[in-house]
Amino acid sequence: MGLFKFLKEKFSKKTSETQEIKVETKEEKKEKESLEKYDKGLEKSRKNFSNKLEELAKRYKNANQDYFEELEEILIEADCGVSFTINTIENLLEYTKEKNIDNPKEINELLVDRMFLNYLKEGEDIKNELTFDHKPVILLMTGVNGVGKTTTIAKLAKRYINQGKKVMLVAADTFRAGAKEQLTIWADRLSIPIVTGNDNEDPASVAYKGTKKGIDECFDLVIVDTAGRLQNKKNLMEELRKIYNVVTKLSGINPECFLVIDATTGQNGVLQAKAFKELINITGIVITKMDGTSKGGIILAIREELGIPVRFIGLGEKDSDLEEFDLDKYLYGLCSSLIKDE
Amino acid sequence: MAFEALTEKFSKVIKKIKGESNLTEKNMDEMLKEVRIALLEADVNYKVVKDFVNNVKEKALGEKVFDKLNPSEMVVKIVRDELVNLLGSDSCELVYNKNKPTIILLVGLQGSGKTTTAGKLALLMKSKLNKKVLLAACDVYRPAAIDQLDQIAKQINVPLINMGTNVNPVDIALKAKEEAYNDHYDVLIIDTAGRLQIDETLMTELKNIKGKVNPDEILLLTDAMAGQDSVNVAKKFNEDLKLTGAIMSKMDGDSRGGAALSIAHVTGVPIKFIGTGEKLSDLDIFHPDRMAERILGMGDVLTLIDKVSENIDEKEAKKSVKKMVEGNFTLDDMLKQMKQVQKLGSLGGLLKLIPGMPKINDAQLGAAEKEMKNFEVIINSMTPEERAHPEILKNSRKVRIANGSGKTNADVNKVLKKYDQMKLMMKQMKGKNGKFNMPNMSGFGGKFPY
Numbered sequence: 001m002g003l004f005k006f007l008k009e010k011f012s013k014k015t016s017e018t019q020e021i022k023v024e025t026k027e028e029k030k031e032k033e034s035l036e037k038y039d040k041g042l043e044k045s046r047k048n049f050s051n052k053l054e055e056l057a058k059r060y061k062n063a064n065q066d067y068f069e070e071l072e073e074i075l076i077e078a079d080c081g082v083s084f085t086i087n088t089i090e091n092l093l094e095y096t097k098e099k100n101i102d103n104p105k106e107i108n109e110l111l112v113d114r115m116f117l118n119y120l121k122e123g124e125d126i127k128n129e130l131t132f133d134h135k136p137v138i139l140l141m142t143g144v145n146g147v148g149k150t151t152t153i154a155k156l157a158k159r160y161i162n163q164g165k166k167v168m169l170v171a172a173d174t175f176r177a178g179a180k181e182q183l184t185i186w187a188d189r190l191s192i193p194i195v196t197g198n199d200n201e202d203p204a205s206v207a208y209k210g211t212k213k214g215i216d217e218c219f220d221l222v223i224v225d226t227a228g229r230l231q232n233k234k235n236l237m238e239e240l241r242k243i244y245n246v247v248t249k250l251s252g253i254n255p256e257c258f259l260v261i262d263a264t265t266g267q268n269g270v271l272q273a274k275a276f277k278e279l280i281n282i283t284g285i286v287i288t289k290m291d292g293t294s295k296g297g298i299i300l301a302i303r304e305e306l307g308i309p310v311r312f313i314g315l316g317e318k319d320s321d322l323e324e325f326d327l328d329k330y331l332y333g334l335c336s337s338l339i340k341d342e
Numbered sequence: 343m344a345f346e347a348l349t350e351k352f353s354k355v356i357k358k359i360k361g362e363s364n365l366t367e368k369n370m371d372e373m374l375k376e377v378r379i380a381l382l383e384a385d386v387n388y389k390v391v392k393d394f395v396n397n398v399k400e401k402a403l404g405e406k407v408f409d410k411l412n413p414s415e416m417v418v419k420i421v422r423d424e425l426v427n428l429l430g431s432d433s434c435e436l437v438y439n440k441n442k443p444t445i446i447l448l449v450g451l452q453g454s455g456k457t458t459t460a461g462k463l464a465l466l467m468k469s470k471l472n473k474k475v476l477l478a479a480c481d482v483y484r485p486a487a488i489d490q491l492d493q494i495a496k497q498i499n500v501p502l503i504n505m506g507t508n509v510n511p512v513d514i515a516l517k518a519k520e521e522a523y524n525d526h527y528d529v530l531i532i533d534t535a536g537r538l539q540i541d542e543t544l545m546t547e548l549k550n551i552k553g554k555v556n557p558d559e560i561l562l563l564t565d566a567m568a569g570q571d572s573v574n575v576a577k578k579f580n581e582d583l584k585l586t587g588a589i590m591s592k593m594d595g596d597s598r599g600g601a602a603l604s605i606a607h608v609t610g611v612p613i614k615f616i617g618t619g620e621k622l623s624d625l626d627i628f629h630p631d632r633m634a635e636r637i638l639g640m641g642d643v644l645t646l647i648d649k650v651s652e653n654i655d656e657k658e659a660k661k662s663v664k665k666m667v668e669g670n671f672t673l674d675d676m677l678k679q680m681k682q683v684q685k686l687g688s689l690g691g692l693l694k695l696i697p698g699m700p701k702i703n704d705a706q707l708g709a710a711e712k713e714m715k716n717f718e719v720i721i722n723s724m725t726p727e728e729r730a731h732p733e734i735l736k737n738s739r740k741v742r743i744a745n746g747s748g749k750t751n752a753d754v755n756k757v758l759k760k761y762d763q764m765k766l767m768m769k770q771m772k773g774k775n776g777k778f779n780m781p782n783m784s785g786f787g788g789k790f791p792y
Contacts, residue, residue: 044540073388079569082383145592146453146565150485175620177497178457178490185485230595234708262453266385266569268597292451292538295571 041315145228170210384600452536
């Protein structure tokens, strides 16, 4: 079955069915809302990506060299990365030549299929939601400066509070002015406890205090905020390793480590993921500000090069706009204009 | 540094064609393909890359000086000139009003570095240009954004208009303007909340602020790590607000910063400053020509010299040079020199500005910086007498110092060895020239023999 057909059956039909039945279960309603969020959050990307593909297919009757060049352009403009793009296009060229395919529409579908093939293969068994097999789950939030770590923490905390979990925050960013205050305001708004340190206190010591409190007072989830650090700053990266080690040693289990990446980041996103992954065991990626950009290709580039799964995706500014990453929904959001055409 | 990787790419390309004596359309195409990939990987916008490559090709093929320069030299020259073109052809400094406050509005996406840069700009104007600066906190949305600016303002001792978060940002800006006029400030820097360019409500708010305070400069903060989309961001901000310039933040990262180049090209807005580190003093004026040369691996000696002359306390330096020449160089002097060097910023950042030093990796740099810290700890554990006359340091003293500083005997010996090397080197230099041309730089060679 073609990819578009699969997605269409999974989502388009479902929406129409549920409308017919009218009585929606809570689950279904949630599912629908979630799909709408993807649809809305990826609006800009869609305009840039699938609308361009569509327009391209209209302009060419048969795919030729120029057609593929324009395809390449679209991929690069979506921040998919140069090597990813060149590989994908070459692969596609070979395949279509072999099979004698020159229908642009068909080629577009093959392209999207190929783009996400790797992702699907490896992504099958990954559970994006945190699992609470043990108490407390320690979640370390890391990333470069200004990607939205603190805001994402608030959104994640809210998510798990709503699931009835006992959540607390740890402000281990003792460097940036106002960082502690920012997280404290969120803790107050969410009415959950927070552990803070003094300005310029060793962040590892704050992380220690927080983790200890989390263990002693039987919290379900301890979210540790860390200072933004550029991945080429050796000392700051060492500092992060120390935080990781302290937390791991104290809790006796490997913490969940999320790397937060700004969707507007270009090819540096891959370098960020690489550097953080080399340092500590990154268990997932959170993509933020997806709604603000039309170029979410960085998801693919990172997955291609490093195999780290995207766990959550920020599709809007509200706390409820942080969604568990779902590849099918993502694809649907990105390509719905193509799919509806089918 | 942001453009380092681009530099590497270019030198690879240049090496490739170095052996060939003629610039033909064929080897030109091959080279341009590499240039194209390099620029795309550097996040330079696709369309800008197209223009750039076409321009270079046209110029190269139309060039008549084939026999004077070898192909690689010529291409380097053309690529450099085109890059300067792309980056804006002049360094664009801010223009200050003579009789009234110069008002600067900082705008940009969330997380692009507006608040930190507000502090950096204020410090730069205050300390380098002797301006009387006022800050205004108009980010009433992000939790603790005002706290952040408040803490920064206190650190650099600049007054801040802080009206809390329950006030309309337009009113805060207006109040700040009044204050700036009444108290005869030279500069008013207004920090605003981060916003998406598609958020019409917040973009309208910015337009209102602009309408009310009529800023002289509207500067867009751009993250050096930004991808292809940054062009659209800049375009929209420019359409709505008529930007007067851009500031590129996080240039100390390892992103190639290409997107910021395309912003300058697509919107015609010049880049005026670059953020080069986490310290509040880490803001530099942007020089397109220097940057282009850095891209091409010619290093950025001018920036380094600027840095050195700004940060080195001249009296202090002269004194230590005099001492060195007279042979009275002590451990204290060595420590002072090291601290002078530290004032320039991180060693890594500095060394990368020097051409011909591309082979130092981050691990080595880290080791050098760590060594510097060790030296300081050890020297601080000595008595003043020991520092002035290191020759009295015998084993029992060394053991005491090692214990006192938490280091080993070997570490102490290392310091002394370095000291001897430096002293010897100074003697030699004195012997050669009779005087020191660049006393400040001598510290580098002495302490970090790579």
